[in-house]
Amino acid sequence: MxxxxxxxxxxxxxxxxxxxxxxxxxxxxxxxxxxxxxxxxxxxxxxxxxxxxxxxxxxxxxxxxxxxxxxxxxxxLAQLRALVPLGAGVHAQAEVPDTSRICMHVALGFHPGSG
Missing domain, CATH: 1.20.5 (Single alpha-helices involved in coiled-coils or other helix-helix interfaces)
Incomplete structure (x- = not known):
């Protein structure tokens, strides 16, 4: 037991x-x-x-x-020459004949101008 x-x-x-x-x-x-x-x-x-x-x-x-x-x-400056980056380290020379107006890409194809 x-x-x-x-x-x-x-x-x-x-x-x-x-x-x-x-x-x-x-x-x-x-x-x-x-x-x-x-x-x-x-x-x-x-x-x-x-x-x-x-x-x-x-x-x-x-x-x-x-x-x-x-x-x-x-x-x-009335005109401008500059190097513009194209991507992947590649640049191109750009000439801006009239610097009184600025146009930039904001989004969705909208490009406001300033001048």
Whole structure:
């Protein structure tokens, strides 16, 4: 015959083992959820960084445009020759016969003029 204390100890040990297994499973599920969450955050960070870099490049272009307009007004140039970037490090020489009007591409084919 088995003593009652031994049965309780075996039952308690089985209960303890079951609880530990449940904790391991919960921890594994939490780690998997955290990993997926972290991966999503990394993707969002990469997208936000790319968007920020693009905005900084646009800002730099507008600042360069503003500096060029200031120079044209300050120097009172009637005409201008400049190197224009075509892309991939290629430039072409451009001649602007009349600097009194400025036309720039804004978006969707809209080209406001100033003069």
């Amino acid at each position: 088995v003593a009652p204390g031994v049965l309780r100890s075996a039952a308690a040990a089985a209960q303890e083992a079951q609880e530990e297994e449940q904790e391991r499973q919960a921890s594994a599920a939490a780690l998997a959820h955290y990993g997926a969450f972290r991966q999503r955050l990394q993707q969002d960070l990469a997208a936000a960084t790319a968007a920020r870099n693009q905005l900084r490049e646009e800002q730099r272009s507008y600042e360069e445009l503003a500096a060029n307009i200031d120079m044209l007004q300050r120097e009172e």
